[in-house]
Every structure is written in C-alpha cells, then in structure tokens.
Amino acid sequence: MEEELKWIQEVLTGNKQAYSHIIDKYKNLLYATVLRMTKNPQIAQDLVQEAFIKVYHQLGKFDHKGSFSSWIYRVTINHCMDEFRKKSYQLKQVQINEERVEDSNHPEIILLKKEKSRQLERLISTLPEDERLIILLRYVNELSYEEISELVEVPLSGVRNKLHRAKKKMRETINREGGYFYELSEGR
The missing domain is CATH 1.10.10.10 (Winged helix-like DNA-binding domain superfamily/Winged helix DNA-binding domain)
Known part of the structure; x- marks a missing residue:
C-alpha cells in the first residue's frame, strides 16, 4: 500500500511514468474480472484500457479512506456497468478457465x-x-x-x-x- 501511495503521489506531482507501475500491478487482475463479466476478450481489453484512463484522471479523487485496490476495482466496475447500460451489453455467464x-x-x-x-x-x-x-x-x-x-x-x-x-x-x-x-x- 505504501508503494502504491508513493506512485500515486508521483503521478499527481507530474511524473506520468509512475502510472505504469499501477498499470503493471493491476492490469491482469482487472482484465480477469472484466473478462468474466463480458466473456469477450476484445471488449474486456477495451474496457480495462478505458478504465485505466478513467483511473488516471480520477487519481486525485482517491481519498485514502479504503484500500487503493478496492478503489481501482470500484472505478473499473462502475465504468463497465456504465458502458453496459450505454451499449446494452448484458453480463454474460462466468467462464471458468x-x-x-x-x-x-x-x-x-x-x-x-x-x-x-x-x-x-x-x-x-x-x-x-x-x-x-x-x-x-x-x-x-x-x-x-x-x-x-x-x-x-x-x-x-x-x-x-x-x-x-x-x-x-x-x-x-x-x-x-x-x-x-x-x-x-x-x-x-
């Protein structure tokens, strides 16, 4: 958590390269979650990329009240749910690998x-x-x-x-x- 807070501070102070650490840490976990929701690798990949852009722009809103991992999951899932509503996607059945x-x-x-x-x-x-x-x-x-x-x-x-x-x-x-x-x- 301390490492994540350091990365967040660096990003907020202008070091955009520090965001790559956050992406590296969460990209597979978020992709796996979104893939299970969409059951479509391309849509999941697009949604995760969009979510990371949204997280980047909302990073200053992270209030440190809960864990960063919960916050980034929430932003990602909320983004997906918004997109599902916009595009009338249906959550599809979970696919067990x-x-x-x-x-x-x-x-x-x-x-x-x-x-x-x-x-x-x-x-x-x-x-x-x-x-x-x-x-x-x-x-x-x-x-x-x-x-x-x-x-x-x-x-x-x-x-x-x-x-x-x-x-x-x-x-x-x-x-x-x-x-x-x-x-x-x-x-x-």
Whole structure:
C-alpha cells in the first residue's frame, strides 16, 4: 500500500511514468474480472484500457479512506456497468478457465473436472447480475466482504445477504436438477 501511495503521489506531482507501475500491478487482475463479466476478450481489453484512463484522471479523487485496490476495482466496475447500460451489453455467464483445471493424465478425471467447471459456470450464470458480481468478487477475485462492500457500495450486511442468497439459489438448483456439487447440495 505504501508503494502504491508513493506512485500515486508521483503521478499527481507530474511524473506520468509512475502510472505504469499501477498499470503493471493491476492490469491482469482487472482484465480477469472484466473478462468474466463480458466473456469477450476484445471488449474486456477495451474496457480495462478505458478504465485505466478513467483511473488516471480520477487519481486525485482517491481519498485514502479504503484500500487503493478496492478503489481501482470500484472505478473499473462502475465504468463497465456504465458502458453496459450505454451499449446494452448484458453480463454474460462466468467462464471458468479450463486450463486451470488440475493436470491429470487420466482422461476420466479431466472430463469430470471440466464438466464440474461447466456446471459451476452455468449455475453462476443463472444468478441475478448483482449476486453474480458478488460471487465473482468473493470467490474468483478473493476479495474480503469489506472490500466487496466498498467496491459495490452496498453495506456489509447486504453483501453477506446477497452472497447467502446466491449460494442458496445455487443449492436449490443443484437439489432440483442434481449435479456434482456435494458441498453446495448439503448446505455447506
């Protein structure tokens, strides 16, 4: 955090090169988040570039009350949501990266893991947009409840409630349709 504050100060005092450090630190994390929202690499790349421009111009508005990472996520997600509304994009289902599936030489294991990923992707895609976003931020981006609350500007209790409701809906779908997710179907 101290390093980020140093970079922010340098940018604000005219050293535009210091902004490259911020971009390097956050470009992959922001791209992964936006890609999961859009499910389109080109659109995700464009939105992240636009978000970095917006962050640059709003850097003076960072108030140091929360973490910089939460702030930059919030600016990026707000930018994306604005663009979705403008261009009538729909948040598409989350895509689980199948290359991240554990390597195993046994074809049946690979097939089962891919099927489980597809089922999870489908389950998440059935959730309302706000719950889907909170699930992604919590379990894909591994943000804390506090960071999510700050990012989506929902009280902490609201984040917990939305997360609980989303998992409950996923459990109900599993119980109704069957599936691989023992941990969800058993209410864990």
